[in-house]
Amino acid sequence: MGLALADAAYASVSLSALLLAGPMLAAHLLGVRATAVAAATALAMALLVPAMDDGSELPHHLVRALIVVTGGLWALVTARTHARHHADLKRMTRIAEWAMIPALPSELGGVNLAAHTRSSADSARIGGDLHDAVATPTGLRLIIGDVKGHGLDAAHLSASVLAAFRRTAATAPDLAALALDLDAGIAPVLEPEDFVTVLLAEFVPGGVLLVNCGHPAPVRIDARLRALRPPRPCRPLGLSPDPYVWRVRLLPSDRLLLYTDGLTEARDCEGSELPFDERLHAALTQPTLEESLHDLLGLLRRHTEGSCTTVVDDLTLILAQPAPVRKSPVAAPVSEDRHDRTD
Template identity: 40%
Template sequence: MSVASRTGWLWLTALVGAGIAVGDIATGPATSLIGLLLVCPLLASTQDGWRVTAIVSGAATLLAVVISLVERALGQGDTQVRLLMLVVAGAYGTWFAHRSAGLQQQLEKVAAAAQRAIIRPTDFRIGGLEVSARYHSAAAQAHIGGDLYAFANTPMGLRLLIGDVRGKGLAPVHLSAAAIGHFRDAAYTQPDLLDVVRELESRLACDLGPEDFVTAVIAEVDPHHVRLVNCGHHAPLHLPDTGTPTLLAPPAPTTPIGLAPEPTVQEVPLAAGDRLLFYTDGLAEARDRTGCMPDLQLIGRLCTGARLDGALDTVMAALNHHTRHSAAGDDIALILLEPVHDLARNPSLPQDASGPRQEPTAGDSDAPWAVGP
């Protein structure tokens, strides 16, 4: 739950308590409503942490005591019973909030571990291509998203998938794993990229709910060409060795996987020194405190470093700097690849050789890469 939502809920709890207090005083000593104040800690426990719930419980009890003193009813037996009920309700609400927070943290840790097992940062070289990929989880904001990527070294060339499952929580983790598994099966068995999409659509039908979908780009890359299909996902960024970065937007937009997409195949030639950047909306739609999003053209310039892994680390550091004063709440998946025509100059790296990498920090970078919302 966002900070604004928690604040609104806390104000609602305060208004309920104030309404009960005003009603009790208005009806006079003959009618006591202080027992209804137990609603306050119970409301707080459903949305706020245990510390806030404890504060609300103490405030509600103190308010009940003040009302009893005003009405000169503190020494009456029924008033003391109501106060005792209020204390018990506050203690229960605080315990419930603490227990719920603990369970939520455990679920988030399990989901984050599962996500890291499914998708981990990697660097490798294969088939005349050098590839680097990064995944950054938004677990620090208590959200586990459904960003995903996968690779398959097939007879047709290196095939890759990058996508984003709709929604947050544990369900996208399951759908990410299912999409990756189905993609790898289809990538090896289907000769045409459109058939890969159809196979994914068919196999995911049993896993997707009525409102679920997966935006995705599926690409087939060799050192001289890239062929890709785009199903409702952000267009990859082509970074030529000489020239202006270009978004590889599809000829016509189509729906995501799960919503009967009808994509077309794009083919783009690659030259020595060209690079391709695939990304999810965690990068494209990241906002700073003023609501500005990154400029993809400037992001492209950050991807021109001597090494792919260093270029992606630079992008991640700049993104952390860009969003450091805002509530970043989405995962980020990045793939950067480049044809390697001179293998003698660049010794081969085994697949997944680098393993997980430490997340970079923003440092003092002040890259002016933001554009208006």
């Protein structure tokens, strides 16, 4: 109000409104540093006006400079307030994301793990992909899934699947029952066309039990890459699935790659998928799981460089390998002449 009255009192000072437009826009759109630059530029222009216009009185120029200084300071305060609110919102969003999809530990339930997840939205970590793992008395149970769609609706459905998994993963008698529990648990929040593809895995000695509800087949890495496709198809959650369990061999030297379709949908300019060839096998057999994921992501990045499409899908990658069995210390031999020895 004071700025408007001062400007109205001096007709020749109307230029101040134009000079303030830059800092005000920068405060709302560009951030603190850009606002400071815009405010300094506006003040410099206001101070240069007397040198270019000898016909105006000096008090008019002083009032204009005062208006620009005051407006610039106000714009800077506004920009700092916006930046603080944005940082708070970003921090709270990250907390919520980590609560929904926490990082997998490097070892859980006798299985070594490494995971990478990327949302198709630059501003969010979560999206349509989901994963989690729970150690149970029968072995580690792991879920990886992909919700139809993207954005907040997909993230909400992902959260519902994960909540249902965490409620029932440790108590379900087997993976087929777990899949049915998940299907029933998310039914109240499903829209008519919603569905979720999921892969459930339970690591047992010498093998892994699998339930695949419409999800990309995992890949076993041994001397070669082998896609572990189910004996018969099963519909995704939300589409009346009929899940069943089957077992595949998984030796301590073998690894298991679980992924979402962000891996297979990553195309080069000719529309080709990343080939599952010797280069991928070499990447997935590096000394550590983390190194293998790093090399796999490098292959994926080089494969999509110069791609004709800018569409980026959610991507989740999990590498799992049975942890080496820790040998129990050998007990000292019992002397034969001990009186408490029993046959």
